[in-house]
Amino acid sequence: MSRLDILKTNAESIIGDEDMMERIRAGKKLKIKLGVDPTRPDLTFGHMVVFNKMKQFQAMGHECILLIGDYTATIGDPSGRSETRPVLTDEEVAQNAETYLDQAFKILDSNLTTVRYNSEWFRKMDFSEALNLTRQMTVARMLERDDFAKRYASRTPISIVEFLYPLIQGYDSVMLESDVELGGSDQLFNMLVGRALQKNAGQPEQTVITMPLLVGLDGSKKMSKSAGNYISFNDSAKDMFGKIMSINDDTMWDYYKLLLEVDDEVIARHKQEHPMEAKKHLAVSLTAMFHSLEEGRHERQQFEQVFSKNKLPDNMPTFTWQEIAGDEPQLPLLETLNRTQLFPSKKEVRRLIEQGAVKLNEEKVSDAFAPLEKPEKEHILQAGKRTFVKIVA
Structure with missing residues (x-):
């Protein structure tokens, strides 16, 4: 299999593949850019799709740059969005960014990865430079983006700062002088802006490689942290x-x-x-x-x-009644499960109970406020398919 065939594997589209191969044949060590915005603490299996492609470039000896979008994360990438993203504080972004590298290096080779942060140049940019950047893109061109076009047609608000996001991502490519940019298929417009800005700056245009979007646990939407349908690198x-x-x-x-x-x-x-x-x-x-x-x-x-065998797991979390309820003789089922701290919120516990997904000693319970009394020996609680809890006297 040729190098191009390897790099084409699983890719959804490649723009500028001839330029890329010409540089490779000339013996150039390519700069491969992959940007991630630390909008949540976890990387997901959706990120793994593009990380796998970057690993292929690492194996070929190219310089792979993992760009942490600590500056762009405060804006929020509008790609695939039907509404404006919530604004993150600098502190939230910094905390999320700290966790990203440990997670990314579960897939990427840390010794072959250059880590950069786009705050390196954007925090130095003054307002006149920002205005000069905006002159390189028209409103009409920006509205060619499918998600912007849909929001505009439905009169859903689009903030000016969201319009700036593709320019900001594209400017990252100029600053890194990237030869190749990797991303999901929903990033195509942003990455093409990078090519345009590089051309305007007199640089060779980067090759764009888009990867398919991984479907999430719901089987329909793309895997994303905001949709809650994801598998995290940090999951147990x-x-x-x-x-x-x-x-x-x-x-x-x-x-x-x-x-x-x-x-x-x-x-x-x-x-x-x-x-x-x-x-x-x-x-x-x-x-x-x-x-x-x-x-x-x-x-x-x-x-x-x-x-398969209808047996209980060996490693279920076990609590004493004292740990859960103290001296109280009984507790509502909702409160009992919530106090185990095995669930993200009390709201999630209530949802599981009301959907009939909770069993007490193999009997389904659908009343969130059903009283649970101190067990004579033990209670076995099952919430959903995977979570089992044992409460002993």
Whole structure:
């Protein structure tokens, strides 16, 4: 397989591939740019799709630049959005950025990755320079963006600062003098702006490589932190395995292709298996990438114990009644589960109960305020498919 064929693998589009290959044939060490905005503390499997592509460039010996958008994160990328993103404070962005590198280096080789921050140049830019940047783009051109066009047509507000985002991302390419920019397919417009700004600056235009958007746990929307349908690099082995097992069968094959990067022949072999078996193999493989093969296999055993053999998991969290309720003889079910701190919020606990997803000693309970009394020996609570809690006397 040629270098171009390798780089084309799984890519949705490549613009400027001839220029890229010409530079490679000339022996140039390319600058590969991949930008991430630390809008939330976690990187997701959606990021992994583009990280995998960057790994290919690292293996070929090119300079891979992970650009932390600490400045752009305070604006919020409008790509794929139907409304304005909430504004983050500098402190929130800084905290999120701190966690990104540890997570990114679970996929990328830290020794072969250059880390840059776009605050390096934007905090030095004065207002006249910013105005000169805006002169390089027209409103008509900006409204060619699909998401902006839809919002404009529906009279959904678009802030001027959102209009600036593609220019800001594009200017990053000028400052880095990038030869290639990687991103999801929803980033195409922004990356093409980078090519235009480089041309205006008298630089060679970067090649743009877009990767498919990974479908989230809901099986329909792209995986994103804002949609809450994501698997995080920081998820525990248990949560990661369980979330992977929750995806639908059609989505599973995208995960094989884009995350494990197996070829069509391997996927065809797995399609001969029972879908459940193929999904377990996927879950073990991905969990092992972030934890260990031993932990991946352990979570498979625990999953089979619960779902195939109807047995309780060995490692469920255990609390004493004293830890949960103190001296109170009973507590509402909602409050009991909330005090375990195993759930993101009391609202989430209530949603699970009202949807009939909570069982007390194998009996379904749908009343959030049903009293739970101190057990004579123990209570076993199950919330959803994966969360089990034992409360002992």
